[in-house]
Amino acid sequence: MSAGTHHGMGARTGPPTADSQTDVRMDGTSGLRHERDATPGSAGLGRVGRRPMVRGREFRSYYGLPVLNEPTWKDHDIAGYLFLGGLAGASATLAAAAELTGRPDLARAGKVGAAGALAGSLYSLIHDLGRPERFINMLRVFKVTSPMSVGTWILTAFGPQCFAAAGTAVTGWFPRLGRAATVGAGLTGTAVATYTAALISDTAVPAWHDGYREMPFLFAGSAAASAGGLGMLAAPLAEAAPARRAAVLGAAVESVAARRMERRLGHVGEPLRRSRLLRLGAALSLGGALAGQVLGGRSRAAAVAAGAALLAGSACTRFGIFHAGMESAGDPAYTVEPQRRRLARAEAERDLG
Amino acid sequence: MNERVWPVLRQLTGKDRLGKGAAVRSAATAALRARTAGADRVVKSVCPYCAVGCAQNVYVKDEKVVHIEGDPDSPISRGRLCPKGAATLQLTTDSRRARKALYRPPHAADWQEIDLDTAMDMVADRIIATRRATWEAEHEGKRTNRTMGIASLGGATLDNEENYLIKKLLTALGVIQIENQARVCHSSTVVGLGTSFGRGGATTFMQDLVHSDCVVIQGSNFAEAHPVGFQWVMEAKARGAVVIHVDPRFTRTSALADLHVPIRAGSDVAFLGGIINHVLSNELYFRDYVLHYTNAATILREDYRDAEDLDGLFSGFDPDTRTYVTDSWEYEGMPVVTATGTSEEAARGVGGRVPEGWSEMHGAAGATLTGTAQRDETLRHPRCVLQVLARHFARYTPEMVERVCGVPQDLFAEVCRHLTENSGPDRTSEFVYAVGWTQHSDGSQFIRAASILQLLLGNIGRPGGGIQALRGHASIQGSSDIPTLFNLLPGYIPMPHAHEHQTLADFLRSDAPHQGFWADMPAYLVSLLKAWWGPSARPDNDFRFDWLPRMTGSHSTYDTVLAQLDGTCKGYILLGENPAVGSANTRMQRLGMAKLDWLVVRDLNLIESATWWKDGPEIETGELVTEDIGTEVFFLPAATHTEKSGSFTNTNRLLQWHHRAVDPEGDARSDLWFMYHLGRIIREKLAGSADPVDAPILDLTWDYPVEGEQGEPVAEAVLAEINGWDAEGRPLSRYTQLKGDGSTVCGCWIYCGVYADGVNQAARRKPADEQDWIASEWAWAWPANRRVLYNRASARPDGHPWSERKKLVWWDEAAGHWAGFDEPDFERDKPPGYRPPEGASGTAALSGTDPFIMQPDGKGWLFAPAGVVDGPLPTHYEPQDSPVVNPLYGHQRNPARKVYEHPDNRYHPSGHEPGASVYPYVVTTYRLTEHFTAGGMSRGTPYLAELQPEMFCEVSPELAAERGLVHGGWATIITARNAIEARVMVTDRMPSLHLDGRVVHQIGLPFHFGPNGLARGDAANELSSISLDPNSHIQEVKALSADIRPGRRPRGPALREMVAAYRERAGIVAGTGTEV
Amino acid sequence: MDLETALPGARDEEAGYAERPARMGFFTDTSVCIGCKACEVACKEWNAVPDDLTAFTGMSYDNTVGLGADSWRHVAFIEQRKPLGHQTPGVGDMDFRWLMASDVCKHCTHAACLDVCPTGSLFRTEYGTVVVQQDICNGCGYCVPACPFGVIGKRESDGLAAKCTLCYDRLQVGQEPACAKTCPTDSIQFGELDELRERAERRLERLRESGVSSARLYGHDPDDGVGGTGAFFLLLDEPEVYGLPPDPVVTTRDLPSMWRHAGAAAAALLVGLAAVAWKGRRR
Ligand SMILES: Nc1nc2c(c(=O)[nH]1)N[C@H]1C(S)=C(S)[C@@H](COP(=O)(O)OP(=O)(O)OC[C@H]3O[C@@H](n4cnc5c(=O)[nH]c(N)nc54)[C@H](O)[C@@H]3O)O[C@H]1N2
Ligand SMILES: Nc1nc2c(c(=O)[nH]1)N[C@H]1C(S)=C(S)[C@@H](COP(=O)(O)OP(=O)(O)OC[C@H]3O[C@@H](n4cnc5c(=O)[nH]c(N)nc54)[C@H](O)[C@@H]3O)O[C@H]1N2
Ligand code: SF4
Ligand code: SF4
Ligand code: SF4
Ligand code: SF4
Ligand code: SF4
Ligand SMILES: [Mo]
DSSP states (O other), rough: OOOOOSSSSOOSSSSOOOOOOOOOOTTTTTTTTTSOOTTTTTTTTSSSSSSOOEEEEEEEEOOOOOSSSOOOOOIIIIIIHHHHHHHHHHHHHHHHHHHTTTHHHHHHHHHHHHHHHHHHHHHHHHTTSSSGGGGGGGSSSOOOOOOOHHHHHHHHHHHHHHHHHHHHHOOOHHHHHHHHHHHHHHHHHHHHHHHHHHHHHEEEESHHHHHTTHHHHHHHHHHHHHHHHHHHSSSSEEEEEEHHHHHHHHHHHHHHHHHHHHHHHHGGGGGHHOOOHHHHHHHHHHHHHHHHHHHTOOHHHHHHHHHHHHHHHHHHHHHHHHHHHHHHOHHHHHHHHHHHHHHHHHHHHHHHO | OOSOOOOOHHHHHSSOTTTTSGGGGOOHHTTTTTTTOSSSSSEEEEEEBTTOOOOEEEEETEEEEEEEEOTTOOOOTTTTOHHHHHHHHHHOOOOOOSSSSSSEETTOOEEOOOOOHHHHHHHHHHHHHHHTTTTEEETTTTTEEEEEEEEOOOOTTTTTHHHHHHHHHHHHTTEEEEOOHHHHHTTTHHHHHHHHHSSOOOOOOOOGGOOOOOEEEEEEHHHHHHHHHHHHHHHHHHTOOOOEESSOOHHHHHHHHEEEOOOOOOOOHHHHHHHHHHHHHTOOOOOHHHHHHHHHGGGTTTTOOOOTTBBTTTEEEETTEEEEGGGGGTTBOOOEEEOOOOHHHHOOOOOOOOTTTTTGGTTTSOOOOOOOBBOOOSSTTBBBHHHHHHHHHTTHHHHHHHHOOOOOHHHHHHHHHHHHHHHHHSOOEEEEEEEEHHHHTTTTHHHHHHHHHHHTOTTTTSSSEEEEEEEOTTHHHHHHHHOSSEEGGGGGGEEOOOOOOOOOHHHOOSSOOOBBBBGGGHHHHHHHHHHHGGGOOOOOGGGGGGGGBBBBBBHHHHHHHHHHHSSSSOOOESSSOOHHHHSSSHHHHHHHTTTEEEEEEEESSSSSHHHHHHHHHHHHHHHHHHGGEEEEEEEEEEEOOSSSEEEEOOOSSSEEOOOOOOOOOTTTOHHHHHHHHHHHHHHHHTTOOOOOOGGGHHOOOOOOOEETTTTTHHHHHHHHHHOOOOOTTTTOOOOOOSSSSSSBBBGGGGGTTTTHHHHHHOOOOOOOOGGTTTTBBEETTTTTSSSSTGGGBOTTSSSSSSSSOOOEEEEETTEEEEEEESOSSSOTTTTTTTTOOOOBGGGGGSOOOOOOOOSTTBOOOOOOOSSSSTSSSOOOBBBBSSOOOOOOSOOOTTTTOOOOTTTTTOOOOOOOOGGGGGEEEEEEEEEETTSOTTTTTTTTHHHHHHSSOOOOOEOOHHHHHHOOOTSSSSEEOOOSSSSEEEEEETTTTOOOOOEEEEEEEEEEEEOOOOOOSBOOOOOOOGGGGOOOTOOOOOOOOEEEEEEEEEEEOOTTTTHHHHHHHHHTTTOOOOOOOOOO | OOOOHHHOOOOOOOTTTOOOOOEEOOOEEGGGGOOOHHHHHHHHHHHHOOOOOOOOBBBTHHHHHHOBBBBBBEEEEEESSSSOTOOOOOOOOOOOOEEEEEEEEOSSSSHHHHHHHHSOOOEEOSOOOOEOTTTOOOOOOOOOOOOSSOOEEEEETTOOOOOOOSSHHHHHHTTTOHHHHHOTOOOOOEEEHHHHHHHHHHHHHHHHHHTTTTOEEOOOOOOOSTTTTTTTEEESOOGGTOOSHHHHHHHGGGHHHHHHHHHHHHHHHHHHHHHHHTTOOOO
């Protein structure tokens, strides 16, 4: 018997290659491999055919699906909350200013309006919770990293003062307490009106996040405009001058901030630029403010119309921002492309440096 | 930190100022612990889905199963589970599971609840009455002692103990139409591997894949159908092995392979033949191995004519009966005897032919020959097997492979290169296949082709080599070993045939000299008869051999369907099988059931086979009307694997015990309970009967101990009977202890040893990391706990390993016995130098260099002189329905295939035949990782159903363009049998093939879907026909032809009209496609 | 409290635990994933995540679609006409590869979800993982748009946010997460993050050597926009192909600036409103 000889076999009969450890070992299967895993396609030849593939660096995604999960926030709740919160905050501040500058009717209108808007905004906020009965859990923690937590504490400071201010204004009870509350609410109101900008900007939603520089001004402006509108609606013409000026100032700031944001955001700004609600909001706000300024001091009807337009304009703006954000989250291009550009920039910088 | 303190305070006082961690943790969170840690007990179990046999830990709390996960101790699965295994908690505990016994009276519109005891009583009555009414003492003048009025189906999902009781009770009742999934799944494996090597099981075990240098996966979608087993392919790959996947589709297996070779479904014999030709013509075979361990040198008879000479036929073909007279295939001077007879005539059975269903007896040992083979050690004799082989495969050139299979020649050359470079003394290659090979009208020959190739390359019996047959269900191997199959008795002892085996002496021919292990058949059979009829089985009454019902032909599950349609078969018991979805031509299955008097369905869920009478597709088309259907239907909910104890035999012949974790709820009961109590009730009802027909039942040993409130039989007591005991009642420890004199009892000789020393060896669970890689102390494998079969071949003829790298078992000269890592599959003390004395019989007739100890000549069979009915060598034929012409031979289809001419089972014109172009595309059917078989265990299991929620078809972009199919839209697929609709998946993974100057498009259909459950769709098997491999009666569902068009299928009667219109257009009539 | 140090920084990871075990995480090596989805199922079984049966999506073999409240693991399937190392795909004359990858919560070093959560429901565990406390969450939904990876979701049925917990309950008793344990090919590897990162580097090198030039790590870099992730990946194509953001940044990185801008706007509002009232004051 020709022990060990081996006729007829193919080329390779030498010792196993370094890579191949398929010999039988008494010591079992462990500790032989330098890694745990197999390498795909390591022994193939590649494609057999010869047709080259032309590949560009086109935008790619996973079946066109968004990268981000769709925010579960409902527009009527959250956009409504943004609007009402702004209205409440700015109205409280305007009311305080009115009170301190001797315009009691405008002040009362502002205080009541702020309280009403606050109630509405709290309703929206709680309504949007998956477990409304656990609203109170917001007070478990104070998280500076969470605008919603910070906002909750701001509201905790603002809310009682706002309601106290309104309550005392309507009833006439406890005037000193009322004044303190009015001033307190007026001071905290500005935070109520603007923290919501941080709230929505502090997400991965491209249009919201990237707009974080302008967003607070936009919101502040919009809040001021709506507060002005409310003032025009509710206060006598004689006292409403600050409201009319607030409306003009607010609408102007809102417009400028919005235009700046849309421009600065470039590609990601598309949903904002496309937004009909934003166009409408801007038109209503600016129109309302202008009308208020020009006619609102003379005609009650004009003041009411202008005030309503301002309120509607502010609401449209917030809904517009909300929906533009949702749109930017729903299209993977707004998530991927800016990140790609950022990476390319970083790479270029690295290459230079 | 105290979790009850207000977190803001904790923020201010602790380190977590930001309130992101410790400060905000709640008390509930702090108390959180895994429920596994709090379980009352952990019960060891085995996954109930597929045959990989992954081990599970079942966590029980308050008598409820609270979690199931992988058992890391298992050497096979190492704690991992695929999605199905991972979903077993839901499978077993979901509230949607059926837990109430239901009854549908004849003609009723709906189910009604029924008391379990009443149902059992009624079923017993039905069985007794039908048996009486249909008793057939004789058939064509021969004693048959049987009833053709009752049939059963199912067993692969059940425990060995349950299969044992089914076979025992039903056989005693005279039922012969006992079948299970093994028929439709891997029966051709038993034939292919059994005739080639001597045993019908995979030659190796899962973990040994790590030693392979090249793994060829062909006819299997390993990563999807046996995902946890696939980790061993990844292990091999990590160690440098080449992985090749040959499959019509680019699958999840291909995605991880080095090479994916697209192949036309049904053309593998041509592909493998091409490699064989490459190996032979370039002399790349492992000569020493081939010379000593195969029958390459054996001389054949002069009158043998090859397919090469007869244009695709072998000598001995009789066109009238479409069968072969096989004597010209024998070795020169070494006539064939079957294990159960000596004479050539007897061996060839009825009319000089091998009786139906006999090829499968090679599940545990090869065919028997007598005499001495003549050999030419130079391998040059023109009639020596190697030369015949070379001639036979000479026409299987790379060009031919391309023309038949659509495999580009450069790709084919790559496969040849890898395989041959990775075979030899130092290297080994392994083939892995499953039902991509078995389910063809010549499926047995697919496996024969691989066996030949692996023998030529010297890869059998060696580490990292072998042929891994990946079996299907958790215990499909077990349900073949302890067969709920019409043609076999436990341990692959053939069922007696009326025309041949009237007496035990006829059957055993025990006076004749036998070579090899079948020589001990009398001992196996007598011990079995003793197990069944105890003291009543005595030498003077042939040990009650008479009481075994006799076969008279094929009684396979498909023959049973025809028997139902013609009214012969009246009662049907489904024990965990869903033919209304899983079997070929499902419409016929349902039409057959609609003709029954009674139907018993035992299942976990209300499967289609249980509800067809009220919501089946034929109700929708109006072909059947519920009120007109007289079938009485019983639905009895089954217990799951966590609710009963028993053993599964996995794909590598490993018996693994699963322990009951909890009792089943409601009316759910184990099948062991059902069979035992059914037998008990029937025996009580028949008690005192003097009718000799009832004697086999009354004398049956049926006294199993029961336990618990539900009266559950003790499964280990059944295992003990399967294992057997000696005259003193002591458990046997190996089958060599069995005797033919009636002093030993053994229910299944190949399982003898599983209860050695009275210890349940199948329940052994020594952790993998406390053993070597063979892990021989994890459970128990037949035969005799050997893991790599024929492992004597891992050593050279002189007993030394072929190489240091690939040593497994060797002759230890000093110790005087075989030694090694594995249990030697060889007589321990037989030295390599042993040569049989003249006239030796039994195992003594095998020499010390014959590794294939179950073969009469001890050799691996390149050429099969016996055991295969459609040719001693594999030959490429086209599938029954094929749009392609067979370029190799004048015979388009397998001449010996089994076809059934029936109006509901029309075949297509094929190749050049007019009308073939009406069904121009190749269809193949297959599995998805996420579902299981006919869907009863996955479509109703939400976590699995949601992963693949709907039936779909896979088509290439080219085909989609040609037929206007839209991705995500609907398509209708039509054959002569039926039409189905499916959602369209257009994908590059379904390549169109270029062959013989034309483009052949293929359509892929997962076969899991049906109308019930959560994930639904039309069943692929509405399209398939009953056309069978003649050896094993397996159906051809892997390759057929069809048309496809966009849109949904018609509803109502319009569906049948469309199918008929297609048939008309194709000119299909009664005889179409049944030509030789 | 000082805003600057309060924002993402080294202290973030520590989260105030007196004693901390090593930071645990996942290395998901997608190059050996067989797309079996066992991880998805094992996760659902273990955590009793509700099923969410949908219809056929046509997205290759992916019918889960993405991560969310009811899918804490998601296996992506990508069919591409591109080569994979030296693999011979054998589908016509073109390149082809089928990528599969199991996605999961990244357990970011700087986790936006956690940062913005107003209730403290989301918190960092002692293992450095990020977990929702089901008894605390009030369903405000803030975490959902905050996550730059689109991981966390809010469930309709109970109104709570939900995502991978990295099997916090199992870690507590020394058990490996359910998904990693079940993974047949070890595509999901669980362990100490530092060790996993080293292993991943070696793996990357090995893959590149063997010709898989498209292999890259994702989330392993502590200097990226989220400070590196606790669950990181070996990918075979650009992240966005798998639905992952190529350069995610934790939104709170810009929060100090946001606060400054918001403060300025608030001050401006105060001044502005005071100014409009000042003119024509009556007192
Ligand atoms: N997930 C899952 N696992 C399972 C099952 C399941 O239903 N689901 N079922 C279990 C059962 S019962 C069984 S039997 C096994 C079956 O396991 P497999 O045989 O692996 O399963 P299939 O998908 O039916 O077929 C395998 C492959 O054969 C290919 N094929 C079809 N025709 C041909 C052909 O002519 N030639 C070649 N070379 N390939 C062909 C198909 O494209 C398919 O990829 O799986 C078991 N495991
Ligand atoms: N077209 C096409 N057809 C095919 C195939 C193919 O590849 N293509 N493959 C074929 C193959 S390989 C097979 S194996 C068959 C499978 O076909 P079937 O065996 O008919 O399919 P399953 O769904 O596995 O049916 C098993 C049933 O057993 C039930 N069951 C599970 N455990 C138990 C138990 O303990 N007791 C009882 N009483 N019931 C239980 C399950 O709920 C399930 O309904 O399909 C075959 N059909
Ligand atoms: S189905 Fe098969 S591979 Fe999957 S867990 Fe069960 S036994 Fe293992
Ligand atoms: S379990 Fe592992 S292999 Fe399977 S899909 Fe998940 S990661 Fe991939
Ligand atoms: S991936 Fe998203 S959900 Fe997960 S930790 Fe990071 S931010 Fe939170
Ligand atoms: S939804 Fe729950 S987890 Fe998410 S931020 Fe709100 S409270 Fe926190
Ligand atoms: S770690 Fe646990 S919770 Fe997270 S995906 Fe894996 S199994 Fe699910
Ligand atoms: Mo099967």
